[in-house]
Amino acid sequence: MPRIYFKTADAHVDFAEGEEVNVLRMAIREDIDVPWQCASGNCGTDRLVVEEGAENLDPPRRRERARLGELVDKGYRLACQTYTRGDVTFSWDPDQVGLDDEPGTSSGGSRAGWAGSG
Amino acid sequence: MAELMSRSEFRVALEAAFSGTMAKDASFSRAWATGKLHKQHFVHWATNHYHYIGPFGDYLGLMYANTPDHARDAKDFLLQNMYEEELSDDRHTDLLIRFAEACGGTREYVQNRDNAMPFAKGMQGWMYYVSGRENFVVSSAALIVGLESQVPSIYRTQYPTLINKYGFSEWEAEFFDLHITSDEIHGERGYQIVLKYADTPELQQRCLHFVREAADMRFAYTKALYENYVMPDLGPWVEEDEREPALVG
Numbered sequence: 341m342p343r344i345y346f347k348t349a350d351a352h353v354d355f356a357e358g359e360e361v362n363v364l365r366m367a368i369r370e371d372i373d374v375p376w377q378c379a380s381g382n383c384g385t386d387r388l389v390v391e392e393g394a395e396n397l398d399p400p401r402r403r404e405r406a407r408l409g410e411l412v413d414k415g416y417r418l419a420c421q422t423y424t425r426g427d428v429t430f431s432w433d434p435d436q437v438g439l440d441d442e443p444g445t446s447s448g449g450s451r452a453g454w455a456g457s458g
Numbered sequence: 459m460a461e462l463m464s465r466s467e468f469r470v471a472l473e474a475a476f477s478g479t480m481a482k483d484a485s486f487s488r489a490w491a492t493g494k495l496h497k498q499h500f501v502h503w504a505t506n507h508y509h510y511i512g513p514f515g516d517y518l519g520l521m522y523a524n525t526p527d528h529a530r531d532a533k534d535f536l537l538q539n540m541y542e543e544e545l546s547d548d549r550h551t552d553l554l555i556r557f558a559e560a561c562g563g564t565r566e567y568v569q570n571r572d573n574a575m576p577f578a579k580g581m582q583g584w585m586y587y588v589s590g591r592e593n594f595v596v597s598s599a600a601l602i603v604g605l606e607s608q609v610p611s612i613y614r615t616q617y618p619t620l621i622n623k624y625g626f627s628e629w630e631a632e633f634f635d636l637h638i639t640s641d642e643i644h645g646e647r648g649y650q651i652v653l654k655y656a657d658t659p660e661l662q663q664r665c666l667h668f669v670r671e672a673a674d675m676r677f678a679y680t681k682a683l684y685e686n687y688v689m690p691d692l693g694p695w696v697e698e699d700e701r702e703p704a705l706v707g
Contacts, residue, residue, distance in 0.1 A: 362610070362642040369646055379643035380636060382547055401635055402628040421639050 345429040346372050347391060360398070363388070363430070364419035375436055379420040381407050384439030386419040388430040396426030407439070460659045468653055468662055475666050476604055476673035482612040484680035485695035489688055491615040492698065493623040497561040502687040504558035505568045506578040510679070512551050513582060515540050517589040517601060525594040532594060532651045539602075539644055553633035560630035577682040584675055588668065595655045598648050599665035604672025607645025613638045 341354045344366055353366045364386055367374040376386035381403035390397065400412055404421040419430070436442075463471060481487055486503070489495055518540040525533045543550050558568045567573055588600045617634040620626045628635065656662045684695055 362639065365642045365646045368643065368650070376643075378542070378546060380542060380547060380640045402632075403635060403639075420643060 342396075342424070342426045343428075344424060345427075346374060347429055347431040348434055349373050358425075360423045360425045362420070363417075363422045363424060363428075367419060373434075374419055374430075375432065375434070376420060377438060381418055381421045383441075384408065384418065385437060387411065387416045387436070387439070388419050388422075388432045390415050390417055391429040391431055393424070393426060393428030396424050396428050398423045398425075460663050462657075462659045463662055465653050468656065469649065471662075471666055472599070472603055472649065472652065472669055475669040476608065479670075479673040479677040480608055480611060481673075481676045481680040482608070482615060484677050484684070486680050486684035486688065487612060487616070488697065489684060489692070489695060491619055493619055494692060495624075495688065496691065497624075499687050499691075500561040501558050501563035501567070503683060504554055504561070504563060505570075505573045506575055506679075506683060508551060508554055508558075508568050509571060509574040509578045510581045510585075511554075513586070514550075515544050517585050517597075518543070520586070520589040521594055521597045521601070524590075524592075524597070529594065529651075529655055532598070532655065535647050535651060542640060542644075547636075548632070550633070550636070553636065557626075557630060557633050560626060575679075575682055575686055577679045581675055581679050588672075592668065593661065593664070595652055595661055596664050596668050599652045599656070600668035600672045602644060602648025603652055603665075604669040605676055606641050607648060608673070608676065609641035610638050610645070 341357060342359075343352050343354050344361075344363060345352045346367060349372050351370070351372045353370050353372070355361045355366065364374065364376055364379060366372075367376075374386060374388070377383045378385070384407050387408065394415070397417065400408070400417065400421065404418050405412060407418065408416055417430075482491075490503075518536050522533055522536045522540070525536065527533070555565050555568050559565070571579070585601060589597045592600070613634045617631060617638060620631045620634060621628065652665055656665050689695075
């Protein structure tokens with residue numbers, strides 16, 4: 341049975357073989373303390389480092405790429421935007437806040453809206 | 459008389475209540491996912507969908523007013539859901555209209571109630587009724603668990619087809635990408651509220667009844683989309699892989 345291991349919380353969720361599951365949904369379902377706020381790929385509060393199992397994740401779509409920017413290449417994913425079909429291990433900073441709320445930090449990304457591009 | 463189910467038993471019962479009549483299995487959804495539809499069909503879909511989900515903020519507002527102060531987490535969830543529908547990013551109905559315009563439709567056409575099927579108006583009326591008149595736990599079960607939590611399963615099949623088969627850009631199909639993930643979380647939070655506050659056998663049974671009714675409503679509405687707009691062009695729906703037959707013709 342595939343397992344999502346939330347390393348920072350030392351908690352895990354198992355799910356049925358053959359399923360693809362949303363990472364944040366599984367954390368909320370099992371009351372695991374992953375930081376999150378909007379669940380729409382806008383705030384970036386739920387960015388997680390993929391420690392193992394990146395090959396089991398679906399590729400990031402537009403909203404996630406736009407929000408994370410260069411953090412995607414550093415191994416980050418947004419829990420709300422990410423589906424997994426196999427074993428994966430995530431870690432995070434338990435005190436992290438939204439990317440736009442982090443003083444002095446450049447995420448390399450931008451708000452996921454389409455301002456200026458539509 | 460039914461007994462009070464445990465949290466895990468009740469969750470299984472809720473999931474089972476709509477698993478046999480999920481809108482992703484209706485003929486219009488199957489034709490969409492297998493690349494059979496034309497852009498004009500999508501204009502009709504968007505128009506009807508606009509009149510079905512356009513007042514979603516209204517539905518949530520009615521539920522908010524019916525939720526007691528002691529259920530503060532439920533009230534906060536409804537408020538956040540409402541904010542995300544209308545204000546946090548692009549307004550969701552504007553994303554829907556953007557998709558319709560990419561298919562050759564216009565904002566005026568989509569917003570004109572006369573262009574919606576009676577089924578869509580029926581969905582709208584049913585949602586106003588449930589959100590305004592039922593206990594907040596029951597309306598959460600109906601609208602959030604029975605309807606909103608189905609959305610990712612529908613759009614996860616349809617979105618790749620929109621990009622890869624029909625040739626829409628990610629920008630044009632933003633409505634679907636957004637709902638694949640946001641409704642995962644809304645759906646799960648809806649489950650948590652229903653599991654927590656349906657604390658009598660009667661409430662649990664009424665939640666199950668309305669989840670079944672919600673699934674039936676959405677399935678019938680989705681089936682009607684095919685019969686009204688697609689069948690005249692493509693004939694009755696026939697599933698190509700007979701090992702996995704569609705539920706409806």
